[in-house]
């Protein structure tokens with residue numbers, strides 16, 4: 190292995206080890222792609238960049254044109270400038286007026302202007318950096334994995350028949366391979382290296398540089414596999430304190446399987462993950478009989494206008510109760526919630542209940558904003574509607590949590606409750622546990638983005654204006670683990686949701702509880 194390759198491997202090794210020690214799988218991954226709003230803003234920024242450059246090109250062309258005109262108007266040895274008065278006049282005019290134009294053109298170059306305009310733009314916008322390209326590359330790999338997309342289709346830029354503007358090159362494949370490796374997706378990494386090499390081999394005749402690249406990557410296979418074994422062993426040998434740091438951070442299931450091999454619960458993780466993928470792909474998991482007895486109907490609200498105008502309700506599951514309300518928000522209301530949230534969107538963080546840290550995680554990729562009662566009349570109306578729909582108070586709930594997922598945006602399997610009965614969290618600020626979740630879909634997602642419940646085998650597509658509702662707690666107040674749910678990665682388009690976590694306090698006369706720990 191040459192020195193550069195060795196250095197490169199050392200670097201990858203260090204990255205992987207640092208990721209394990211700090212349990213930060215997001216290291217080196219930017220999150221520009223995680224929100225469709227941010228990407229749309231960048232598309233606008235690029236329009237401005239193109240305008241600035243276009244203007245620069247025009248000015249440069251005019252400048253060169255002036256210089257060219259001067260040079261071309263000189264007819265060497267052809268004219269008698271000395272004896273012919275007209276020639277003499279033209280000659281002197283050239284040397285004064287036209288020559289000055291040339292001097293002007295040479296002095297006033299538009300380069301400084303274009304540079305300062307571009308610098309201003311860079312300072313006023315979050316221009317993506319290398320890490321953001323890696324983030325977007327990792328999103329692609331995640332989509333490939335969840336939706337069983339073939340590597341060939343991805344290379345051709347084909348996602349479910351929708352063509353991209355360009356195909357992927359060999360070096361794109363190597364970037365995807367490297368990114369998968371950094372994120373401990375070792376099998377996927379191998380596949381992408383193989384594809385990259387195949388694309389390079391297909392280029393005939395090969396340049397010396399390409400031959401060197403093929404050679405280096407082929408020789409690095411052995412080091413990669415050594416690195417992989419080392420990292421896996423280190424993770425396997427780590428103690429519980431380190432393992433608990435990993436929880437909820439989006440460690441790939443394939444890697445978890447290897448490090449927790451033979452331990453309790455690992456089969457369940459694998460099973461939940463498998464069901465999650467199948468549900469995301471829209472596969473039917475349950476036989477039709479499982480849905481017998483489930484109903485659709487009109488249900489009147491508990492107060493206000495909906496006492497006369499019922500809600501369209503679909504019972505998606507009966508135990509635990511999962512309900513979809515159709516057409517419950519208007520387009521204006523959805524637009525308003527998105528409008529207020531857009532300037533507040535920030536990288537989604539997750540709260541680890543084992544370490545109490547708040548961190549960026551690969552388990553949840555998207556951008557979040559919080560909006561509260563009083564921020565806008567629409568928010569107040571939405572909260573009042575939730576009370577109408579559920580009969581529960583929203584005065585002890587959290588603020589409305591708005592999420593914008595871009596391509597690959599997702600949320601791995603989780604429960605919404607804190608299980609306060611089992612954990613010694615300070616209860617007061619929480620107003621009790623999260624009794625129920627109301628999740629509004631604020632747009633139609635072109636492909637992907639369903640909410641799925643792997644333990645139950647059901648999935649709910651994101652449809653603009655509908656709302657998904659379920660109870661997180663049993664009547665005894667215990668967390669109901671059957672409500673494990675996940676947001677499938679967005680495959681095409683974007684996804685907007687707003688959810689409200691309704692808390693236990695204040696529901697004493699609205700929700701019957703029981704002392705029976707089994708209920």
Ligand SMILES: O=C(O)CCC(=O)C(=O)O
Pocket residue numbers: 600605628638639640641674675676677686688
């Ligand atoms: O986006 C979704 O479909 C689910 C989001 C979710 O589960 C959450 O925010 O807790």
Ligand SMILES: [Fe+2]
Pocket residue numbers: 603604605674
């Ligand atoms: Fe959730």
